Amino acid sequence: QQQQHDVFEERHLRFISPLGKGNFGSVELCRYDPLGDNTGELVAVKQLQPNKQANMVDFQKEIQTISSLHCDYIVKYRGICYSAGRLSMRLVMEYLPYGTLIGYMEKNKRNINNRRLLLFASQICKGMEYLQSLRYVHRDLAARNILVASDTLVKIADFGLTKIIPFDKEYYRVTKSGESPIFWYAPESISEYIFSHKSDVWSFGVVLHELFSFCELSRNPKRLSLQQLGADLRGPMMAVQLVNVLKDNWRLPSPPLCPPKVYSMMLQCWSLNSEDRPTFCQLQDLIESSIQDERE
Numbered sequence: 001q002q003q004q005h006d007v008f009e010e011r012h013l014r015f016i017s018p019l020g021k022g023n024f025g026s027v028e029l030c031r032y033d034p035l036g037d038n039t040g041e042l043v044a045v046k047q048l049q050p051n052k053q054a055n056m057v058d059f060q061k062e063i064q065t066i067s068s069l070h071c072d073y074i075v076k077y078r079g080i081c082y083s084a085g086r087l088s089m090r091l092v093m094e095y096l097p098y099g100t101l102i103g104y105m106e107k108n109k110r111n112i113n114n115r116r117l118l119l120f121a122s123q124i125c126k127g128m129e130y131l132q133s134l135r136y137v138h139r140d141l142a143a144r145n146i147l148v149a150s151d152t153l154v155k156i157a158d159f160g161l162t163k164i165i166p167f168d169k170e171y172y173r174v175t176k177s178g179e180s181p182i183f184w185y186a187p188e189s190i191s192e193y194i195f196s197h198k199s200d201v202w203s204f205g206v207v208l209h210e211l212f213s214f215c216e217l218s219r220n221p222k223r224l225s226l227q228q229l230g231a232d233l234r235g236p237m238m239a240v241q242l243v244n245v246l247k248d249n250w251r252l253p254s255p256p257l258c259p260p261k262v263y264s265m266m267l268q269c270w271s272l273n274s275e276d277r278p279t280f281c282q283l284q285d286l287i288e289s290s291i292q293d294e295r296e
């Protein structure tokens with residue numbers, strides 16, 4: 001359905017600083033200050049990389065996607081800003097001051113306990129349940145795409161690769177692989193470009209691993225997987241090798257001090273057969289019971 005978009009006037013959008021680069025786009029911190037007295041709200045504004053105008057259709061789909069999502073655990077859409085000069089448009093989102101989960105973990109890991117990690121996992125799981133209820137597959141669920149709203153609230157962001165599963169199928173098949181984060185991908189996504197709610201569950205397992213590794217670079221899924229693959233393979237060889245070791249039942253090792261119940265949850269998300277992976281609803285129950293265990 002065609003969304004009613006809040007329009008932000010470019011002349012009131014004050015650039016403050018760059019935030020980062022995502023899929024094909026970059027995001028800046030701005031203040032929308034129509035009164036011109038610095039009382040306006042801070043917003044995160046996403047625009048296409050100049051030379052990547054080709055992705056305007058994808059960008060419009062991303063705007064359509066994020067503007068249709070209304071969930072406490074998903075970064076909020078604010079509106080759009082038409083840039084007259086550049087004949088392009090920019091996506092305006094709420095600004096989360098605590099930044100990305102990876103940055104937050106680096107700064108605060110010493111005073112984050114298992115209960116807080118499980119609270120974050122539960123919120124990401126609820127956001128994914130909501131996405132699934134609208135037949136969306138995120139396709140890029142990873143700690144780098146989780147934002148921190150406060151010490152007790154995280155949100156899913158970056159819907160640049162999100163697709164809707166057609167009503168008559170249970171999965172979405174993509175044609176181009178693009179810069180695939182294969183170390184977060186389910187085997188069927190790596191080898192057959194098949195994406196489904198079950199492949200998002202696989203990625204959720206990898207996010208659980210990142211959470212309980214406190215997003216430490218030394219324990220990053222890509223680094224641990226490349227160590228297992230040995231020789232520094234490049235390109236398609238690496239994808240084939242990764243699927244082979246996964247078929248030989250290698251999985252990311254348990255993070256140090258990770259509760260056994262939580263590691264077994266990850267292993268369930270990493271079932272080779274997508275049918276054997278839990279649903280986000282079942283994961284919610286498993287997380288709740290792990291939170292109870294931490295309470296005792």
Ligand SMILES: CC(C)(Nc1nc(-c2c[nH]c3ncc(Cl)cc23)ncc1F)C(=O)NCC(F)(F)F
Nearest residue numbers: 019020021022027044095096099145146157158
């Ligand atoms: C590409 C971008 C900018 N990366 C970053 N966002 C923010 C950042 C910090 N606060 C934010 N508030 C809202 C938004 Cl959309 C981004 C940020 N801070 C640092 C980033 F590298 C981003 O969008 N990443 C995906 C996300 F992390 F958001 F899932």
